[in-house]
Amino acid sequence: MEIDQPIGNDPDQDALILSEAADLLGRSLEASITIPAVLRLLSQLAGLNRGRVVLPDNTGSKLSIQYAYGLRDREREQGVYNLGEGITGYVMQTGRVCVVEDIDREPEFRFRAVERATLPSEVVSFVAVPIMLDDQPAGVLGCHRIRNRPRAFQADIHLLRIVAAMIGQTLRIGTLIHQRTQHLEQQNEALRSALERQSFKHGILGESPVLLEALEEATQVAASDATVMLRGESGTGKEKFARMIHEYSPRVGKPFVCINCAAIPEQLLEAELFGHEKGAFTGAVRSRQGKAEAADGGTLFLDEIGDMSLDLQSKLLRLLQERCVQRIGGNQDIHVDIRVITASHKDLQQGVNQGTFRLDLYYRLNVIPLRLPPLRERDGDVALLARHFLHTFTHRHRRNLTLGPGVQSRLESFPWHGNIRQLENVMERAVLTTRSSVIEASDIEHILREESTVGEETEQVDSNPHGIGVREMSAYPSTGRPYQRVAESDPQELQEVLQRCRGNKTQAARELGLSARQLHYRLEKFGLK
Template identity: 65%
Template sequence: MAELMTTEQTDHDAPNQEALLLSEAASLLSRSLDPDTNIPAVLRLLSQLVGLNRGRVVLPDDSDDCCLRIRYAYGLRPEERARGTYRLGEGITGRVMQSAGPCIVQDVDSDADYLFRAVDRPTLPDETVCFIAVPIMLDGTAMGVLGCHRLRNRPRPFEADIHLLRILAAMIGQTLRIQALIRQHTAWLEDRNQSLRSALQRHGGQHGVLGESPMLREALDEAIQIAGSDATVMLLGESGTGKEKFARLIHTHSGRHEKPFICINCAAIPAQLLEAELFGHERGAFTGAVRGRAGKVEMAQGGTLFLDEIGDLGLELQAKLLRLLQERTVQRVGGDRDIPVDIRVITATHQDLQVAVNEGRFRLDLFYRLNVIPLRLPALRERTGDVVLLARHFLDRFNHQHTRNLNIGAGVLNRLQSYPWPGNIRQLENVLERAVLTARGHAISAEEIEHILHEESLIAERGKPAPPDEALSPAPLPGPTASAAMAGRPYQRVSETDVDRVMAALRQCRGNKTEAARLLGMSPRQLYYRLDKLGLRTPNQGNWSD
């Protein structure tokens, strides 16, 4: 191959050519992290701008560190690149890699160590051809070799070529290092995702019952064991333990898996609408019923009906549900005909229904009908080790969802495992999403998680806010006697001991009294009343916002 640059072209105004080369090389390497594209482009510039031709980057073979191969090149044919293999210490390239020092061959025809391994002599110009090689260094160790040809009969000194090649070798080395880190991180993410997928398949499959703790495994085994029958199942457990996922799991492993799975939350629908939602209605049954409509029970025909929060069902609807379970028929609202249904019923509740029965809020006969197979789901704090698995799962999901690339910092997983999680998996999910959205660095720090968990604890401690019709009466502040005070009287007397708590809430909310009132579990008007009584609404606090 003929030399691409003549001596006059490359040696004229050499400093400007070198500056242009380095500027263009830096631009190429910064625009793309793909070495297959940007390294050959830099070698092309090396040939076209300063006459250092047939540039090649030689790196250790992936399967044998003692074997070196031409990985990137410009001006070499594919077969020449394929021939360019060297053992460590073999030829000029192998010697530079072994010694980590540069080498200049003044005449390739007269140096016995120059092997003509990649490029045959007839391919080179008839003039005296030199070969220059410099190590690509990283952390004091040679990780590869950058080599090229040049014509000896040029006024440009070899020291200038060595200096230029060393700069380019350093730039290429950093590109290769970044690419290696990306590959390493990608492989780590793929391994972790595969572990999560495997755990998901082992413990709940596509419905996301994720975990490996003994208590969860026991619940999963029992759920799969009972799935094959048509017996009514009652899922027991705290809110946020994944009752709907377990219900779907039971349906999937049952003989009804090809039929519908219909879910309805009895606590989420107003009582006056729930009957029509469950049992459907006929045309004209009530205002707005312009046509008949099947309810959830009929929609579940042949499949599974999941009634979540069954403890919130009113007594009248309990009687109709009991009739459904006994007779396997349903009557639409406003109708008088019995519609036969073939369904399996799964219910769920976080309440103690036996207490509800004793208090007259739940029918005993219905309780027995529903409680054929009770299945208790463990709380997250009882599932040893699952917090870590779930946290990583949620981190991956929210990284993808919110276009982030965060890791988990030191100490975060230990803190997450030590938290009691009153809101269970749903609360952990919310905490991880909030952490992904608010993290300031490349990793979620222990301090950021601590701040989020502290706010979660305050929310749990303060309980439900005072009802709107009690806004004129100051609500009790959170504390050991708060619930007793609320039970005994509608308000608690203002005390000087309240100052610290009120001021702490205001500081946490940066002076926003509406937010501080919410944090303290009271209305803004109640907080203003307390501030007046404690003498805290003074002019120097005029920067507090509403």
């Protein structure tokens, strides 16, 4: 029965209860601890005993006691109701307050959780109020009380309604946290599963058909000693593919040696590849073996082979034909047992036609051509890689971030001319610059807008004295930032620029027109620190 009686409560006492309840609910997000503590307050300070919070199950057809104070475990387990059943079911169904002044005289009172013999012999009442969320009943807060008390029923209803609203917000927060946690766990589980499935592919993450086809082909040719030419845009993972081929080959356990032909000046590349004898040139204070010798028994990976000069191409051809090297300044042939894998983002066939690449070398290298698909062709892999990089960088930078709505779809719609390397940079920048706990679509949009202007800026003529062909870079609009041959730098020039930049290597590299890796290489070669 519903009642409307005048309030006869103690405002100070109710204020104390609400203050304590707010403190308890704000102290912890663990509802199983805070809600029973609030129900204990209602029992001890307001005489509202055996409080219980009844919530629907996953199907929404059953109601059960989830939190309680003053009920035994068996009584809690017995407190299960159908929607609309009894007083509790009625309040849940209608969203209306219900007061039973005498439970012995109310046929709808079920005595489901607590048997009558357990209750006091006096007239016992029951008060139930709905827990409302978004104007809809989400649960029921119910309590017993002795009917003959100076405190009016309406005072209890007023107090319980406020407490129910506080409990409702606690449940809402708990639900949001659970959903967010579940979402993160699902993302992590998907990432773990993907990593487990891809672990044998040596860091090559993806599930798209074009990538799996390339992986299958690479695995198939790994067992032979044939020369493999990896073709693909910058940032598609050519070195990872080369390492995978090596690990799947009979040469596993032997050296895997990598040279980036575009990152090493032309005069130094020959010495890097073939080695040199003591006194062969200024600064050659001792003999040194080259990378071809160091790879003996294993695999030599020549990245960006298209940047190699014609003179050095002829010496590489001899290495492939005779499997021997001759150090600079020496006259002795050194036999090596190596497998050669090459890679280039350039069209070497076009280089042959233009006279910048030897035809005979091209045929020697192009025994097994293997095309690596750009990221924009790999359906579904952008989202997988984005989650992987998010997981990596949140751990590295000690942040707890998630991807907001629309982020994945925006990432998937971007052309990714820089491929995986560009996506990795974008995700790390997002992790470092996002101020909230969620990377929103607007954050990603801002970063991608900056990425889109890079191609426009490179169309301007480069005015630096070292002659890096920035205008040439625009000839490769679909390959991101291609490697370019860079001008030589002498030790004195490097030292002067470093001093002018006060040791800032990033700024020095920018002034010299070098990448950070190219500058680092020169500093090591000239012994500069």
